[in-house]
Amino acid sequence: xxxxxxxxxxxxxxxxxxxxxxxxxxxxxxxxxxxxxxxxxxxxxxxxxxxxxxxxxxxxxxxxxxxxxxxxxxxxxxxxxxxxxxxxxxxxxxxxxxxxxxxxxxxxxxxxxxxxxxxxxxxxxxxxxxxxxxxxxxxxxxxxxxxxxxxxxxxxxxxxxxxxxxxxxxxxxxxxxxxxxxxxxxxxxxxxxxxxxxxxxxxxxxxxxxxxxxxxxxxxxxxxxxxxxxxxxxxxxxxxxxxxxxxxxxxxxxxxxxxxxxxxxxxxxxxxxxxxxxxxxxx
Amino acid sequence: xxxxxxxxxxxxxxxxxxxxxxxxxxxxxxxxxxxxxxxxxxxxxxxxxxxxxxxxxxxxxxxxxxxxxxxxxxxxxxxxxxxxxxxxxxxxxxxxxxxxxxxxxxxxxxxxxxxxxxxxxxxxxxxxxxxxxxxxxxxxxxxxxxxxxxxxxxxxxxxxxxxxxxxxxxxxxxxxxxxxxxxxxxxxxxxxxxxxxxxxxxxxxxxxxxxxxxxxxxxxxxxxxxxxxxxxxxxxxxxxxxxxxxxxxxxxxxxxxxxxxxxxxxxxxxxxxxxxxxxxxxxxxxxxxxxxxxxxxxxxxxxxxxxxxxxxxxxx
Numbered sequence: 001x002x003x004x005x006x007x008x009x010x011x012x013x014x015x016x017x018x019x020x021x022x023x024x025x026x027x028x029x030x031x032x033x034x035x036x037x038x039x040x041x042x043x044x045x046x047x048x049x050x051x052x053x054x055x056x057x058x059x060x061x062x063x064x065x066x067x068x069x070x071x072x073x074x075x076x077x078x079x080x081x082x083x084x085x086x087x088x089x090x091x092x093x094x095x096x097x098x099x100x101x102x103x104x105x106x107x108x109x110x111x112x113x114x115x116x117x118x119x120x121x122x123x124x125x126x127x128x129x130x131x132x133x134x135x136x137x138x139x140x141x142x143x144x145x146x147x148x149x150x151x152x153x154x155x156x157x158x159x160x161x162x163x164x165x166x167x168x169x170x171x172x173x174x175x176x177x178x179x180x181x182x183x184x185x186x187x188x189x190x191x192x193x194x195x196x197x198x199x200x201x202x203x204x205x206x207x208x209x210x211x212x213x214x215x216x217x218x219x220x221x222x223x224x225x226x227x228x229x230x231x232x233x234x235x236x237x238x239x240x241x242x243x244x245x246x247x248x249x250x251x252x253x254x255x256x257x258x259x260x261x262x263x264x265x266x267x268x269x270x271x272x273x274x275x276x277x278x279x280x281x282x283x
Numbered sequence: 284x285x286x287x288x289x290x291x292x293x294x295x296x297x298x299x300x301x302x303x304x305x306x307x308x309x310x311x312x313x314x315x316x317x318x319x320x321x322x323x324x325x326x327x328x329x330x331x332x333x334x335x336x337x338x339x340x341x342x343x344x345x346x347x348x349x350x351x352x353x354x355x356x357x358x359x360x361x362x363x364x365x366x367x368x369x370x371x372x373x374x375x376x377x378x379x380x381x382x383x384x385x386x387x388x389x390x391x392x393x394x395x396x397x398x399x400x401x402x403x404x405x406x407x408x409x410x411x412x413x414x415x416x417x418x419x420x421x422x423x424x425x426x427x428x429x430x431x432x433x434x435x436x437x438x439x440x441x442x443x444x445x446x447x448x449x450x451x452x453x454x455x456x457x458x459x460x461x462x463x464x465x466x467x468x469x470x471x472x473x474x475x476x477x478x479x480x481x482x483x484x485x486x487x488x489x490x491x492x493x494x495x496x497x498x499x500x501x502x503x504x505x506x507x508x509x510x511x512x513x514x515x516x517x518x519x520x521x522x523x524x525x526x527x528x529x530x531x532x533x534x535x536x537x538x539x540x541x542x543x544x545x546x547x548x549x550x551x552x553x554x555x556x557x558x559x560x561x562x563x564x565x566x567x568x569x570x571x572x573x574x575x576x577x578x579x580x581x582x583x584x585x586x587x588x589x590x591x592x593x594x595x596x597x598x599x
Contacts, residue, residue, distance in 0.1 A: 069456060095458030110449045112516045113442070120439070121446055125458030130443040132435075162516055 014083050015044035016186055016218035017068065022077035024063055024242075037063035039242030041077070045235075048216045050209075052229035055239035056271065061222045064239070065188045068220065069100045082185055095125050099184040101175045103191040108175035111164035115155065115174055118163055119144040122178040147177035150207050169200030176204060180211045187212060189221040205232075226258060240269040288541060292534030294417045298482045299501055300425030303509070303529040304432055305475035306502035307522060311510075312436065313448040313468045318374030318499055319359040320476040322381025323352035325495025327477025329385035332394050332490035341402045345424075345481045351388070352477020353470040355381060360466040369598055378495070385492045393491035401485035417486055424482060428475060429522050436518045444468050445518075476502075500553050505529035507560040532556065 024038040037060045045051055053061045066072040067079065070091035079087045081097055102108055109118050120135040123143060141159055148156040151173040155166075163171060172192055179187055189208065193201040205225075209232050212219045223229050229236050236253055238246035245268045248256060266272055302324060309317040331348035335341065355377055362373035386392055402424075406416035435441045446454040447464040454461050479498075484490040509528025515521060532553075539552050566582075 071452060071456070090455070090460075091452075092455045092458050092460045095456060100456050107450065107453055110446050110453060112449060113445065117442055121442060121454075121457050121459070124439050124443070128458045130439045130459065132438050132440050134437060135439045135442070164516075 013047055016047040016049075016082060017043070017045040017220070018078075018080045018083075019043040019067075020078040022064075022067065022079065023075050024060075024067060024072060025075055036242050038067065038074075041243060043237075043244060045218060045220065047218055049235055050212055050219045050233045051221065051235045051237060052233040053220060053222045053237050053239060054224070054226060054229055055245075056269075058241075059239040060242040061239050062190055063242075065100065065190050065220065065222060068186070068188055069098055070094045092128075095182075096128055097185045098188065099179040099182050099186075100188040100190065101172070101179055101192040103195055105168040105171035105175070105195065108192075109163040109166075109171050109178070112162060114160050114162055115148075115166075116140060116144060116159040118174065119147075119159075119178060119181060122182050126182045143181045144177065147180045148173070150180075150210065151177065151203060153203075169196045169204065172196060172200075172204050173207075176208055176211065180215065183215055184217060187217045187219040189219065189223075191222050191224065194224060226261065230256070230258065230261070238265060238268075245269060284541060288534055288537045290414060290418070291537040292530050292532075294414055294421070295537070296530035296533035297418060297421035297425050297526075298486055299479050299498070299505065299529045299533070300421060300526050301428050301475045301482065302479035302498060302502050303505040303525040304425070304428055304522065305472040305479070306499075306506050307525045308432065308468060308475065309472040310506060311448075311521060311525075312445055313465060313472070315363075315370045315448070315465065315469065316374070317356075317359060317370055317469055317472060319355050319377040319381070319469070319473055320374075320502060321495050321497075321499040322374075322378035323355045323473040323476040324480035324483075324498045325385045325492055326351045326355055326381050326388070327474075327480035328484035328490050328494055329388040329480075329492065330477070331481030332396055332484045333389050335396055335399045335401065335485070336394060341400060341405065341485060345402070345478060345485075348477045348481035349474035350477075352480070353474040355477075356469040356471070356473025357466065359473070360469040363469075364462045364466060372598055378499075381495065382492060385495070389490065389492070392493075393489060395489045396484065397488050401488070402482070403486050421482055421486070424478065425526060428478065429526060432475075433519045433522055497550055497553075500550070500557065501529070501532065504532040504553055504557050504560075507557055507564070508532055511560045511564050 020042055022038050022041040022043075023036070026035045026037055039060075041060075041064070053064065055061055063072065067074055068081075070086070070089055070093070074087055077087070078085065081094070086094060110121070113121075116137075120140045123140050124130050124135060144159055145156040153170055153173055155170060155173060155177075163174060166174065172195075176192070192208070193205045196204060205228060211217070221229075221233065230253065235247070235249035237244050246264065262272070302320065305320050305323075309315050309320060327348035329348075330351035331344040334344040334347045339347065359370070359373045359377050362368045362377075363370045402420045403416055406420050407413065409416075411419065436445060443454070443459045444464045444467075446457065446459055447461040447468075451461050476498075480494065483494055505525050505528035507528070508531050509524035509526070510521070512527065512531070513520060513524040515524070535556060536549055536552065540546060540549070544552065
């Protein structure tokens with residue numbers, strides 16, 4: 001049975017991300033038990049859309065992002081991005097099209113390199129051209145400054161400093177700015193503000209939204225902040241046990257109340273949303 | 284006596300300069316604890332000695348020795364990247380094998396190079412005495428390689444190599460093919476170790492397969508001493524500090540020999556030195572000072588924290 005969202009298209013253009021019968025299993029400790037993280041998932045994501053991915057822990061959200069980035073490969077099924085088959089490609093070959101910002105700030109920037117060197121890698125990685133000559137310092141600095149200025153943290157004047165001296169929020173800002181400089185076709189955000197304090201989280205989340213809209217980047221964001229997901233994105237996908245159990249967009253999404261959404265989730269999967277999601281929804 | 288010790292330290296230390304650069308590249312930059320460097324040192328000496336005896340000029344023989352080291356590094360890297368073998372284990376196996384390969388290359392366990400021209404006899408032919416000639420040649424070779432390495436690690440390619448040694452997943456998601464950087468990085472590191480072997484063989488006028496024994500510890504000593512004296516994320520400073528480290532290490536050895544410590548104890552002194560520098564780096568000044576009950580408790584808390592976070596890794 002094909003889910004109703006599988007053939008969604010905007011203006012007849014092919015979707016940016018196309019997943020067909022995607023399945024990913026992990027062997028358990030005893031080797032006999034198998035955990036199915038993605039269960040025969042079929043999904044299209046339209047070009048330029050901003051999609052939120054919600055669901056309880058272990059629902060398969062992060063696995064889905066890893067599959068898209070290429071840090072995990074599918075056991076079965078197909079993945080194509082911009083009509084190019086990506087199912088078997090390693091992550092470094094996807095880097096010219098896809099950027100990923102992880103939850104842990106330490107995994108997004110290389111901490112003993114300077115901010116400028118991190119940006120240089122982002123710029124060179126876009127073309128996958130790591131040549132035997134020095135990178136274009138002026139070009140890199142210019143790009144880094146203009147991308148960092150948006151966050152208003154004063155990072156644009158500290159390009160020579162090691163990123164190891166930056167706080168978590170500053171590192172996430174650098175990571176988002178690096179993604180903006182790379183201008184990928186697809187941006188993946190794995191709870192990228194959840195490790196930050198509320199003030200920084202808001203700044204980074206807001207600027208992320210501005211970047212994504214201004215550059216028209218197809219974005220998939222895993223989040224536990226249901227309110228933000230409902231108000232800022234085009235489409236909300238709810239996952240449970242490796243499947244998409246709810247797909248909201250357009251009027252359907254606009255008409256939905258937060259409490260109602262939580263209630264629907266409970267009815268669908270037989271368990272309450274994780275506390276953090278409800279707390280975020282209540283505030 | 285002090286000047287004497289410094290000169291001897293520089294003379295012998297600089298011969299090990301390229302090895303220290305190789306250790307820096309493998310361990311500090313790539314984060315791969317590659318023990319193959321020890322085998323490559325012997326292999327480089329053997330290949331250089333054999334080619335010298337075949338009538339090859341000293342510079343080409345140095346380069347041939349480096350090629351032999353690069354091949355050893357390639358095999359280790361492939362064992363790691365393709366067979367998914369732990370680098371430490373691959374290095375131990377390769378170093379064991381390199382001993383036999385070195386003997387096979389030379390046809391015998393040791394050869395004399397007294398009758399052939401070397402880089403050092405060339406320098407002496409310019410009218411220099413033995414010691415200045417040795418310092419000049421080894422210093423020039425070390426300087427050339429150090430400059431090359433500083434340049435390389437500042438290029439776009441080298442920056443990607445550094446990223447590969449910091450965090451594989453982050454590097455790959457930035458578009459870096461990390462396994463290629465590991466392979467080429469280990470080849471370069473091993474060719475540098477081999478260059479040291481070739482220099483040592485040329486400078487002592489004979490090549491014995493046993494020269495490789497324990498050189499990895501010389502490199503580790505250089506790295507720990509150098510990075511303890513100067514701490515910096517900057518590549519040029521790091522490279523300068525390991526070269527300084529290897530010279531300081533040889534100065535300490537020369538000094539202890541002068542003080543009448545039997546030559547057979549040099550390895551013990553080396554091991555103790557590495558211990559001492561690592562202990563000083565981990566514990567700071569706390570190793571030796573007695574800071575009262577509170578200080579003792581704070582240190583104890585730190586130690587328990589270490590035990591709590593201790594990780595075991597499987598070798599096989």
